[in-house]
Amino acid sequence: MLQKILIMLIAINLIGCQSKPKQGNSEEKSAENWIQLFNGKDLSGWDVKFKGEELGENYNNTFRVEDGLLRVSYDNWEVWNGKFGHLFYKDEFSNYKLRVEYRFIGEQVTNGPGWAYRNNGLMLHGQSAESMELDQDFPTSIEVQLLGGTRGKEGYDPRTNLNVCTPGTNIVMDGVLTEQHCLSSDSETFYGDDWVTVEVEVHGGEVFRHFVNGVEVLSYTEPQYDPRDEYAQKLIPEDGNLIISKGTISIQAESGPTDFRKIEILVLEE
Template identity: 50%
Template sequence: MRISKLTLLASLVLASVCQADSPAAKASDKDWIQLFNGKDLSDWTIKIAGYEANDNAFNTFRVNDGVLQVRYDEYEKFENQFGHIFSNHGPFSHYIIQVEYRFVGDQVKDGPAWAQRNNGIMYHTQSADSMTFTQWFPTSMEYQLLGGNGTEERTTGNLCTPDTKVVIDGKLREDHCIVSTSDTFHGDQWVTAELEVHGSKVAIHRINGKKVMEYNDLQLDDGTPLEGGFIALQGETHPTDFRSVRLLNLKGCMDSKAKNYQAWYVADDKNSCKY
């Protein structure tokens, strides 16, 4: 019963943050892909630096009471075992992803100071299987999640760029992390992060329904447009809970005469049309 109440609450919260100018406002709850089933990690692939794919070293990623958890209680010492858990759905190019998260407890011993109350949604990422054995972070865009320290301002919904770059206000940005305009969220409160991305053209970050960042021309460091990829959640040394992870695909048949036409699509996939 407890899981059912959490699931219902998450659905209500996520539904409330769909903006009128977002394609999500045209879709119903059943149109979303639930990346996390609330039961287990069967739809995910784990990759931790220094371990083979699907070796869930130290039980880092787990499910408890319908929540996907990142935990470090079984680590004796942290030695750069940065982890990621990749959704087996995808790849995607045009989509909205909504994640409800919170930070809990204390950072793992020996974790770097910059990683305290720090995690992220890695998107347009390479696959888990293509990462090298010791690779810390996948090539991707990172929708950075940060928690407040109880006193100072610290925005969330920021952007970090592992082996990637973007354009903001017409200027190519090569700084690794770029802050958003979000509020600061202290303690263990739940926060809803939403990303809307259209291939390599534009990405919009929203926190609790409020737009906090927008950028264009998503690209690799060599200038190649980054059109799409997979979705991953980070394990970056601080215990984190993910209560809901869902995705609305914005690419599909845009012919209104087709049976599978959807009003929220922004990118056409003519080959998918059914008549």
């Protein structure tokens, strides 16, 4: 009798173990503490800087929130006049994942630069908005390009997305310091006004990784100041260390109407 009871207890214990839910990726993902940088209501926590304008001057109401979207709008512009703009988040970050959902919509403002057609950017490890000079075009930063495909007279022209550009900076690619201003990713081309999800994984002054719709398309290391650049020269610390291990996050206004419906960050441990 005792033997039968022991067998029954063992069987019940085994069934209980098997019925326990496994710890899967969905549970781990739900436990991640993603912080919403854009609240869907207003520009709280963000500051504007346009070339030629004082800090905080939202030129032509270009950056705005409508219908729950953060919009870069040019409907108050008659013609492009060279006033590049940037919208800075208030805090600096070092180790993180940044996830953004965006789309290009509408037509480029009249006389906008050809290269700026359906062009925006995530400016990472950037200088502060306060430190930008009055007539400075772009913050010294690592730019993760957001690009839409172009429609030429002969059809569609391929254009990779989530490339990297380096205003006032340099990066290391495959172990070699590169001073080339922009480097292309391995992504497909995105045409039209569809929403695109991009993610950048940043590890301080070490590694950057770019993802488009979950697919890694580019990686590089050692973001650093370019000592040849007049604006970067003023940001290099006294010890001469060129590596940039943290900085601001900003988005651009450079003649292409753009919508953002999500800008969120997951802070990583160092």
